[in-house]
Amino acid sequence: MTAFAIRRPDTAFADTRRAKEVQEIRDPRHLAWIASLPSVISGAFGCEAAHVNFPDKRFGKHMRGKGTKAGDNWTLPLLPDEHRTGPNAQHKTGHEQAWWEAHGIDANTLADRLWRVSGDTEAAIKIILEARKP
Numbered sequence: 001m002t003a004f005a006i007r008r009p010d011t012a013f014a015d016t017r018r019a020k021e022v023q024e025i026r027d028p029r030h031l032a033w034i035a036s037l038p039s040v041i042s043g044a045f046g047c048e049a050a051h052v053n054f055p056d057k058r059f060g061k062h063m064r065g066k067g068t069k070a071g072d073n074w075t076l077p078l079l080p081d082e083h084r085t086g087p088n089a090q091h092k093t094g095h096e097q098a099w100w101e102a103h104g105i106d107a108n109t110l111a112d113r114l115w116r117v118s119g120d121t122e123a124a125i126k127i128i129l130e131a132r133k134p
Contacts, residue, residue: 036077036121043132052070052107076107106131
């Protein structure tokens with residue numbers, strides 16, 4: 001008597017493609033444009049493009065491996081102090097999603113909205129002001 005094997009395709013039980021299969025968008029012009037916008041935290045200018053690295057199934061974003069970053073379409077403007085150099089910076093918290101939530105920002109939704117208007121500074125500033133409202 002032979003045991004039977006259940007065959008399933010690699011995509012069985014997968015809601016989206018595997019993270020390795022997803023080509024991340026790289027767009028230096030978008031990064032420069034994001035850096036020209038006011039900070040989504042303080043509203044001040046002089047920003048850097050900060051990648052939003054935590055997963056979000058609403059957008060098909062998967063958990064990232066260490067040392068990898070999200071595509072350039074998943075970026076938001078932050079001051080250097082808010083992004084990486086300050087004591088409470090995004091990269092120093094250890095839990096990025098909680099950091100954004102503590103600031104009242106839905107980071108993935110906001111990054112997606114900015115990507116959709118990339119290059120339109122007037123539209124982006126309106127989106128940022130709306131996101132910063134309490």
